[in-house]
Amino acid sequence: MSGPQDSIAIGERSARAAASQPQPAACVSVPHDREGEQPLLSVRDVSHTVGDTHVLEGISFDVFRGEIFGIMGMSGSGKTTLLRLLIGLDRPTSGRILFKDRDITQLDEFELNEVRRSMGMCFQYSALFDSMTVAENVAFTMRNRRDVPRAQVNARVNELLDLVEMAGTGHRMPADLSGGMKKRVGIARALMQQPELVFYDEPSSGLDPVMACNITGLIKRVSEDLGSTAVIVSHDVEHLLAMAHRVLMLHDRHVQVIGTPEELRACEIPIVHQFVHGLGTGPGAELCPAR
Numbered sequence: 001m002s003g004p005q006d007s008i009a010i011g012e013r014s015a016r017a018a019a020s021q022p023q024p025a026a027c028v029s030v031p032h033d034r035e036g037e038q039p040l041l042s043v044r045d046v047s048h049t050v051g052d053t054h055v056l057e058g059i060s061f062d063v064f065r066g067e068i069f070g071i072m073g074m075s076g077s078g079k080t081t082l083l084r085l086l087i088g089l090d091r092p093t094s095g096r097i098l099f100k101d102r103d104i105t106q107l108d109e110f111e112l113n114e115v116r117r118s119m120g121m122c123f124q125y126s127a128l129f130d131s132m133t134v135a136e137n138v139a140f141t142m143r144n145r146r147d148v149p150r151a152q153v154n155a156r157v158n159e160l161l162d163l164v165e166m167a168g169t170g171h172r173m174p175a176d177l178s179g180g181m182k183k184r185v186g187i188a189r190a191l192m193q194q195p196e197l198v199f200y201d202e203p204s205s206g207l208d209p210v211m212a213c214n215i216t217g218l219i220k221r222v223s224e225d226l227g228s229t230a231v232i233v234s235h236d237v238e239h240l241l242a243m244a245h246r247v248l249m250l251h252d253r254h255v256q257v258i259g260t261p262e263e264l265r266a267c268e269i270p271i272v273h274q275f276v277h278g279l280g281t282g283p284g285a286e287l288c289p290a291r
């Protein structure tokens with residue numbers, strides 16, 4: 001089992017590390033062009049226990065402005081748990097989570113709500129309110145903002161529905177929408193307050209391959225168009241590697257690797273190799289018919 005204490009950097013130290021270590025430990029890649037830059041989000045040695053279960057241990061990584069940062073891992077590896085910690089829905093057992101240099105693990109609910117105005121969240125199952133129209137769902141996070149005129153809210157809703165290619169659907173109810181359409185509305189809602197950082201939990205799960213591809217392309221385009229930063233949690237490796245600048249893999253409570261898609265494809269850590277290349281052999285694949 002490898003942990004963060006075993007971490008090595010991909011890049012100039014990788015050749016030396018590879019030569020001295022036949023079995024690669026966790027690899028952590030930091031973008032070379034970001035040296036000295038303050039990360040937007042910084043996770044420092046975070047561990048989290050739920051009941052008797054140690055879900056996460058010693059998790060550390062940085063997300064920089066404008067990055068699309070992916071988090072992948074097998075079912076039950078702690079992706080959603082980590083996401084909940086990052087938006088302050090839960091507090092980690094230990095460690096620090098800095099958003100723009102502010103440790104959100106130390107904030108009270110009022111301060112957290114203030115910070116969350118700079119964050120957007122797109123939930124795993126869209127989580128639209130069935131009793132509200134599409135437009136009301138998209139405007140939901142602005143419902144208590146008396147400082148923003150109604151006309152401005154409506155204009156923003158229309159602009160976002162246009163952006164996610166759902167123009168003219170504001171009057172419709174969620175029950176009348178397909179899964180892919182609901183995902184689009186969920187994305188529009190996450191972007192309503194012009195967040196600096198948008199979190200997506202399994203944006204392509206439950207969709208047919210074509211729609212999954214479209215949603216992936218949409219997130220990429222929207223992030224680039226708006227210049228926002230995205231953290232995307234997914235076990236859809238193919239789409240994650242297609243859209244992310246860097247990807248982290250969680251396994252066995254630890255970060256196994258952080259790297260660019262190219263670095264992950266070339267990574268020799270067995271569990272990473274198996275996960276990235278979709279192999280039906282190796283740990284955890286005992287029931288796979290392809291064995």
Ligand SMILES: Nc1ncnc2c1ncn2[C@@H]1O[C@H](COP(=O)(O)OP(=O)(O)OP(=O)(O)O)[C@@H](O)[C@H]1O
Binds near residue numbers: 051
């Ligand atoms: N509220 C909770 N109570 C007890 N255990 C929990 C709770 N939340 C998460 N866990 C445990 O934490 C582990 C990680 O769960 P989590 O939902 O974060 O995984 P995941 O990687 O998001 O999985 P999936 O890909 O299936 O969505 C699991 O073992 C789960 O049983």
Ligand SMILES: [Mg+2]
Binds near residue numbers: 079
């Ligand atoms: Mg999950």
